[in-house]
Amino acid sequence: xxxxxxxxxxxxxxxxxxxxxxxxxxxxxxxxxxxxxxxxxxxxxxxxxxxxxxxxxxxxxxxxxxxxxxxxxxxxxxxxxxxxxxxxxxxxxxxxxxxxxxxxxxxxxxxxxxxxxxxxxxxxxxxxxxxxxxxxxxxxxxxxxxxxxxxxxxxxxxxxxxxxxxxxxxxxxxxxxxxxxxxxxxxxxxxxxxxxxxxxxxxxxxxxxxxxxxxxxxxxxxxxxxxxxxxxxxxxxxxxxxxxxxxxxxxxxxxxxxxxxxxxxxxxxxxxxxxxxxxxxxxxxxxxxxxxxxxxxxxxxxxxxxxxx
Numbered sequence: 345x346x347x348x349x350x351x352x353x354x355x356x357x358x359x360x361x362x363x364x365x366x367x368x369x370x371x372x373x374x375x376x377x378x379x380x381x382x383x384x385x386x387x388x389x390x391x392x393x394x395x396x397x398x399x400x401x402x403x404x405x406x407x408x409x410x411x412x413x414x415x416x417x418x419x420x421x422x423x424x425x426x427x428x429x430x431x432x433x434x435x436x437x438x439x440x441x442x443x444x445x446x447x448x449x450x451x452x453x454x455x456x457x458x459x460x461x462x463x464x465x466x467x468x469x470x471x472x473x474x475x476x477x478x479x480x481x482x483x484x485x486x487x488x489x490x491x492x493x494x495x496x497x498x499x500x501x502x503x504x505x506x507x508x509x510x511x512x513x514x515x516x517x518x519x520x521x522x523x524x525x526x527x528x529x530x531x532x533x534x535x536x537x538x539x540x541x542x543x544x545x546x547x548x549x550x551x552x553x554x555x556x557x558x559x560x561x562x563x564x565x566x567x568x569x570x571x572x573x574x575x576x577x578x579x580x581x582x583x584x585x586x587x588x589x590x591x592x593x594x595x596x597x598x599x600x601x602x603x604x605x606x607x608x609x610x611x612x613x614x615x616x617x618x619x620x621x622x623x624x625x626x627x628x629x630x631x632x633x634x635x636x637x638x639x640x641x642x643x644x645x646x647x648x649x650x651x652x653x
Contacts, residue, residue, distance in 0.1 A: 347446030408444035460613035470646030490515030500526035621645030
């Protein structure tokens, strides 16, 4: 099959389109014909070797963890899905090997849910990793409740934009940091935008003088340090990018596959509660360009690579 792969760590230039072995379908997996695969910051971090201490590469590596597609063949112990089912998945394995930037991927059933009917394949591909991250942090880590005030950093990004929608759905007041050009976008998601940069703490305090009940950090660094001083008494802090959060009494979270969580997100998308904004759609052969765009860090919503159109 055709796939994007890299044989060594490096920049986007190490990505190439070529023929690789077809994936083997294990008993608890299904073979998915890929229609679209979303790009996430973790993809280029893996490609550059930043996750080498925790994820062993088996070169050549096919990148990508997000997928939307159609079931071609279920494994013998995978009765949950049948040929022709449209699915989405967060297909992370314990090694870097067979990802989703390919014509086909063998996905364990623990990583899959049914595709939202309300979303296109391109939009649906952007839901799994970002959606699961937002859902798990808000529900399991921060335990956001109705009436609370939540600060979401990078509110126009892939994770942040879904977190704003989910927090608003929970009945929270949402303040979201974003560049000026994305303020209307954040308002449309249900958040109150504030600009990045110097004076951020004062701007947030102007909206929430008593402090915020929860902070969802997706940036780290200065944003995290400023956030620790914006919490109300008993406020909670979580970060998905900076382990230093524990020094401020918060929790660090790395998203994990969960089929029930993912199906719930799919249902919310069908109800119109959650939408996925796709800012760029590129063909598989332009995966390197997709990675470059992701590394620039200015994407509104998601970047998606299309396959098998």
